[in-house]
Amino acid sequence: EPEVTQTPSHQVTQMGQEVILRCVPISNHLYFYWYRQILGQKVEFLVSFYNNEISEKSEIFDDQFSVERPDGSNFTLKIRSTKLEDSAMYFCASGTAQWTQYFGPGTRLLVL
């Protein structure tokens, strides 16, 4: 059964550094999403992406964040200058229709 994959599974970075979180969505999916989950808190929507552009973003998704689908198979989330409060589990999701979401296993980001 096809599934969403994410790399790396864990990443540790220094505050102020740039990180790129990578996702490979399910191959025939057209909708892509990033969410984050701070430890012990709710899953929070970051951004949705469709037709090679952002279709919706939350207040969390500020200028420090960007997404890209560089090659038709990968979907990346970049955080330009990480802050301590960016430490969280980041989930990628993809779907064939809006809001039909299959989640990846997540990348745990720790900012020191």
Added chain:
Amino acid sequence: GESVGLHLPTLSVQEGDNSIINCAYSNSASDYFIWYKQESGKGPQFIIDIRSNMDKRQGQRVTVLLNKTVKHLSLQIAATQPGDSAVYFCAENIGNQFYFGTGTSLTVIP
């Protein structure tokens, strides 16, 4: 922000019993709801969804009930099994965003 909350953070049930997990939401404009299951170390997994024009939807061993009058959503799991142990989230769609609850941790006692 929007409020999607769960009444109980933890729930323990005996294997074979039915489980009921509750969720309250605050926005009457919510038009679509999803229940997710999240096992340790994994991403959320879709269980069942329901649109606001429905009050009940059934899947395999799961039923979602929607009471729009009191803004309440519940997930019923029949004949709960050890593999059902996980955290369960409800999520509501408002406009073009989904808002998740904090989750209820379900533990199935063999």
